[in-house]
Amino acid sequence: MHTLSSPPPGAWRFAKMHGAGNDFVVLDAVSQPIELTPELARRLADRHFGIGADQILIVENPMHPEADFRYRIFNADGGEVEHCGNGARCFARFVREQGLSRRNPLRAEICTGLLTLTLEDSGEVSVDMGQVSFEPGSLPFDPDGLASRRQGDATIWQLPLDGLPTVEFAALAISNPHAVLIVDDVATAPVGTLGPAITHHPRFANEVNTGFLQVVDRHNARLRVYERGAGETLACGTGACAAAITGIRMGLLDSPVKVQTRGGCLTIAWNETGLRMSGPATTVFQGWIDPHALVRPTEFKDIAA
Incomplete structure (x- = not known):
């Protein structure tokens, strides 16, 4: 038997979170090695065979010199996308709850620039959402x-x-x-x-x-x-x-x-x-998951006649 303090070898620590019902699997790639492929993202997001989520969020060390962290977003279909406002709020709370940083506000690097995130006294999280374009x-x-x-x-x-x-x-x-x-x-x-x-x-x-x-x-x-x-x-x-x-x-x-x-x-x-x-940004539960034990649903075309 494995517990939260004794995970199976190769398992990833995660948190299941949601922002107003938009739900996420959040992974800490700062203190543990994580290589997320589109296929693994799909399996993690599967609501029957995985944890279940709209998106998978990964917290990484920054590449930008002014950022505290880098955060990446993968949709349930495995595709990486540019931004997620609800995910950004959950990212900020995750970083605080996991003890990765006490800074407030935080600066987060996404693929299109930098975000500033503030944990408010009310318990909500505010995000400066960046540039808007109508072109x-x-x-x-x-x-x-x-x-x-x-x-x-x-x-x-x-x-x-x-x-x-x-x-x-x-x-x-x-x-x-x-x-x-x-x-x-x-x-x-x-x-x-x-x-x-x-x-x-x-x-x-x-x-x-x-x-x-x-x-x-x-x-x-x-x-x-x-x-x-x-x-x-x-x-x-x-x-x-x-x-x-x-x-x-x-x-x-x-x-x-x-x-x-x-x-x-x-x-x-x-x-x-x-x-x-x-x-809001809410943590639902935390745990460990072995990504290599995840299976995908069977498609009938895969079954030999």
Whole structure:
């Protein structure tokens, strides 16, 4: 028998965490050797054969001289992505709880730059989310030949879909690419059909996270997000930022905006000083896992006739 203080040889120590229901397996690659492949990421994220998660987060030593740590994000499908706001908050709490650093605020290196993260006295974590871009090429998104209109400061693109109604959305990048649609009611929004149709549309070279935004009043909104590589999640941090910014630019919302997701509430402030997101970060449990003991579900094509 192995205990937390006596793990099996080659096992990885991990924490299972979530930020407003967006859940993660967080791995410490500072004090233990970890080589995560896309296949191992998929197996860890599997909710039947692994631990189960929307994303796998890895905390590493930094390469940037101004960063305290580097943190990387792998979606449930094994693909590495640029940014995860809910994951960033969990990263900050993980570093504190694992005794890796007492610094507050922290500076984290991601593949597109540096983030500043602050553990607040309230127990929430705030993240300075970095740069926002509205240029189609930053997603990248190909708008050639598409109709568009202006609403407030936002450009609203019209995208025909095969077998589905034409949709209107705003496109922006917060490291991750986002398309945001305004809907009357998120509870009845066709997330399961329009979400994958937009997310995997060939006009988005790296796919896109698709947000469905319901404006409640000037400072409150509701949101559902269909994420590339993960499907619909209970919350999406960069998606909440993208939705709030879109609503503000369209003249429908004012900063700060409380964005209610299926997993909890995130507060987004966006003004001339930058973009800041605040919300919860919760540790569910900790343990050890032997990555080489993970199996993948059987596919019938693998079974000999």
